[in-house]
Amino acid sequence: MFEEGFDPASFRDPSGRVYIRDGRVFRTVMPCASDDYKYVKSSGLIEELEREGLIVESKQIDPATLGEEAAGACNVIEHPRLPFISYPYEWSFPALKTAGLMFLDIQLRALAKGVTLSDASAYNVQFVGPKPIFIDRLSFRRYEEGEFWLGHKQFCEQFLNPLLLRSIFGIPHNQWYRGAQEGIASEDLVRLLPWRRKLNWKILTNVVLPVTFQKKATKELIAEQAKSYKKRKLPLVTFRRILKSLKEWISGLKPADTGKSVWSDYAKTHSYSSEELEHKRKFVSNFIESLKPKLVGDLGTNIGDYAAVALKAGAEYVIGLDYDQKALEIAFSRAQEERLQYLPLFLDAANPTPDQGWAQKERKGLSHRLAADAILALAFTHHLAIGRNIPLSELLNWLTSLAPNGVIEFVPKSDPMIKYMLNFREDIFQDYTEERFLSYLESVANIVETEVVSSTGRRLIRYTRR
Amino acid sequence: MKETSRVKGTKKYVRIIFVIGVATLWFSSPAYAYINPGLGSILVQMLLGGLAGLAIVLKLYWAQVKKTFQKLFSKNRDQENKD
Numbered sequence: 360m361f362e363e364g365f366d367p368a369s370f371r372d373p374s375g376r377v378y379i380r381d382g383r384v385f386r387t388v389m390p391c392a393s394d395d396y397k398y399v400k401s402s403g404l405i406e407e408l409e410r411e412g413l414i415v416e417s418k419q420i421d422p423a424t425l426g427e428e429a430a431g432a433c434n435v436i437e438h439p440r441l442p443f444i445s446y447p448y449e450w451s452f453p454a455l456k457t458a459g460l461m462f463l464d465i466q467l468r469a470l471a472k473g474v475t476l477s478d479a480s481a482y483n484v485q486f487v488g489p490k491p492i493f494i495d496r497l498s499f500r501r502y503e504e505g506e507f508w509l510g511h512k513q514f515c516e517q518f519l520n521p522l523l524l525r526s527i528f529g530i531p532h533n534q535w536y537r538g539a540q541e542g543i544a545s546e547d548l549v550r551l552l553p554w555r556r557k558l559n560w561k562i563l564t565n566v567v568l569p570v571t572f573q574k575k576a577t578k579e580l581i582a583e584q585a586k587s588y589k590k591r592k593l594p595l596v597t598f599r600r601i602l603k604s605l606k607e608w609i610s611g612l613k614p615a616d617t618g619k620s621v622w623s624d625y626a627k628t629h630s631y632s633s634e635e636l637e638h639k640r641k642f643v644s645n646f647i648e649s650l651k652p653k654l655v656g657d658l659g660t661n662i663g664d665y666a667a668v669a670l671k672a673g674a675e676y677v678i679g680l681d682y683d684q685k686a687l688e689i690a691f692s693r694a695q696e697e698r699l700q701y702l703p704l705f706l707d708a709a710n711p712t713p714d715q716g717w718a719q720k721e722r723k724g725l726s727h728r729l730a731a732d733a734i735l736a737l738a739f740t741h742h743l744a745i746g747r748n749i750p751l752s753e754l755l756n757w758l759t760s761l762a763p764n765g766v767i768e769f770v771p772k773s774d775p776m777i778k779y780m781l782n783f784r785e786d787i788f789q790d791y792t793e794e795r796f797l798s799y800l801e802s803v804a805n806i807v808e809t810e811v812v813s814s815t816g817r818r819l820i821r822y823t824r825r
Numbered sequence: 826m827k828e829t830s831r832v833k834g835t836k837k838y839v840r841i842i843f844v845i846g847v848a849t850l851w852f853s854s855p856a857y858a859y860i861n862p863g864l865g866s867i868l869v870q871m872l873l874g875g876l877a878g879l880a881i882v883l884k885l886y887w888a889q890v891k892k893t894f895q896k897l898f899s900k901n902r903d904q905e906n907k908d
Contacts, residue, residue, distance in 0.1 A: 512866040564869055573865030575885040581864065593874040601873065 365428070367720035368482070374497040378428050384440050385425050386417070386496060387432035395500035396434060404472040404499070413465060414493040415439065415485075436496065442654060442676040442700075444728055447481040447517065448537035449704040449712060451687035452525050452614050453695075454491075455532065458484040459518035461491040463606045466510075470599060475502040479510030481517035481542065482722075486702050488676075489694040505592030508601065515565050516542035519605065522612050523548065523566070527556060529616030531684050533705045540716055545570050561608050617685045638812045640668050642819045643735060646766050646808075647672035652732035656680065656761055658708060659739035663690040666701045669735065678729065679703035708739075709747040726761070734758065734765035737819075741770040744791055745780050751790055752799045759803050763824045769796050771816040793818065 366377035374392030378385045388396050399405060408414040417436040422429035429435050447455055462484060466476050476498045483495040520543035521532030528551065535543060549557070549570045557567050576584075643665055647655070653675045657666045660679025669677055679701060681687055690703035706712065711725040736758055743749040758767060770777060771793055772786075797820070800806060804822035811818050872882055883890070 507867050507870050509863065509867075511870065512863040515866070564873065568869045568872075569865035571865070572868040572882070572885060576864055576868070580884065584864075591871055591874075593870045597870075597874045601870070 372497060378425060384438045386436050387429055388434035390433050392497055393433045398501045399474050399499040402472040402474050404469055404474050417496045441485055441487060443678050445486055445704055446722055448533050451691050451705060453688055453691045456522055456609060458491045459609050460606060463602050465493055467602050470502060473502050474499050476510060479514035488700045488702055489691055507593045508598055512569060515545055519565060520545060520548045522609060525614045526612040527615060635813045642810055643668050643766060644672040646821055647674050650733055650764055654731045656729050656731035656734045658734060658736045660690060660703050661686045663693050663701060663703060665735050665737055667699060670699055670701060677701045680706035682707045708743055729761060731762040734762040736767045738768055740767060741777055745777055745788055751796060755799045756803060759824050766819055766821050769793055769818045769820060774815045
């Protein structure tokens with residue numbers, strides 16, 4: 360949950376700031392952005408994008424509503440609150456790709472209305488379910504005939520390069536992106552690229568040459584260029600061509616390691632007939648039906664089977680978390696195809712997204728954003744307790760801190776999965792028993808209901824936090 | 826029809842020359858890297874935007890081109906003197 364007051368992520372652009380007050384989201388428009396704001400408004404672009412759900416709605420309101428924080432602002436607008444704020448380093452490959460394509464689409468449509476975007480930050484794109492939505496109304500400004508695309512470098516580093524990292528080398532962007540925050544620097548990517556790739560026209564002009572030229576340019580040349588910069592022009596037709604070619608290129612990119620994961624292909628090979636699975640579904644379904652939660656956190660979401668069950672049972676929105684890239688990709692495609700209010704995100708639960716960025720406040724850690732009403736942790740805890748040596752008591756403390764209600768699955772040591780995990784290592788987990796599990800859980804929560812759902816002794820436990 | 830294919834042909838030709846040109850200049854020593862972020866990307870856009878950009882890019886490499894030619898000619902002269 361975001362704290363009240365000034366949103367610390369909105370300091371970069373002097374055109375306005377974002378404030379949270381009484382759970383409502385406001386954006387100020389400062390005098391320096393006033394002309395552009397009016398121009399863009401009159402262009403008709405915003406209404407068009409709002410109608411198609413491509414940009415978050417903006418309602419102009421009385422500045423007095425915001426009180427003293429509105430001081431100096433010429434306009435105050437209110438946006439509806441999104442169910443969850445996510446960051447590009449939590450997105451799966453298809454999510455980042457979808458976001459990048461939407462960005463290009465918006466930039467192209469803006470140009471057609473004499474408007475352009477002042478930057479190309481991936482943080483200005485959010486998701487509602489698997490559908491991307493642009494959130495920064497003040498990034499739009501008047502397009503001056505012949506101006507350059509100033510967001511090109513940012514677009515490449517925040518959208519294109521992370522996708523190339525995966526599609527060329529099979530390296531998922533998430534961990535690197537999270538560390539660097541501003542994306543994958545072209546300079547770094549260029550060092551990895553083999554010659555053959557560097558000579559590819561698209562890679563050459565978007566990634567390699569900008570780095571080469573940047574290194575080449577001298578102080579004198581910059582000073583000289585700065586003088587004549589205003590006179591030089593990027594013809595609109597070339598601008599559009601750059602955008603279109605990026606769009607075409609990106610839409611064809613796919614992960615080098617997992618190929619094109621499509622949910623429909625998976626569905627054909629997946630069996631749903633198992634009685635045990637049906638048992639588990641019923642338990643989850645009953646839990647959700649009785650609670651009617653708005654936001655559910657599904658830890659170890661895999662390909663979204665239980666997220667789908669939860670949504671069907673009446674949950675409003677599900678955030679899925681997993682570290683398996685292939686599963687996330689399938690889950691994302693599934694959410695798209697079945698139009699689920701479900702967003703699967705990358706998370707290593709033993710190392711969750713931290714607070715980071717400027718003053719460690721700009722981008723929030725997972726626990727500061729996930730205000731879940733309920734969690735599902737199915738076939739999840741043993742991966743942390745056995746796989747990552749997290750002590751059971753700490754693990755249950757952490758899990759129950761995420762949401763006041765939830766369903767947790769206990770997998771006994773006799774289960775084939777744990778046997779497999781312990782195959783090549785010493786069993787140092789004397790503490791890992793069902794009895795201890797239940798007693799640790801009972802020290803922080805009330806156990807509402809439990810049920811054994813498999814012949815191997817897996818048990819589902821529903822809790823309510825104390 | 827003919828016109829477009831000729832344009833396409835020329836485009837391809839320009840691209841090939843461009844790629845070769847860049848490739849030959851690749852490993853030249855880096856100059857000062859005082860730069861405002863994004864200038865490299867603007868320079869590429871200038872290049873894509875037309876010939877005006879090409880002149881600027883040539884300037885980036887001018888000293889080197891000059892040196893290469895000077896070397897080449899002085900070699901030739903040495904050769905002639907020997908002959």
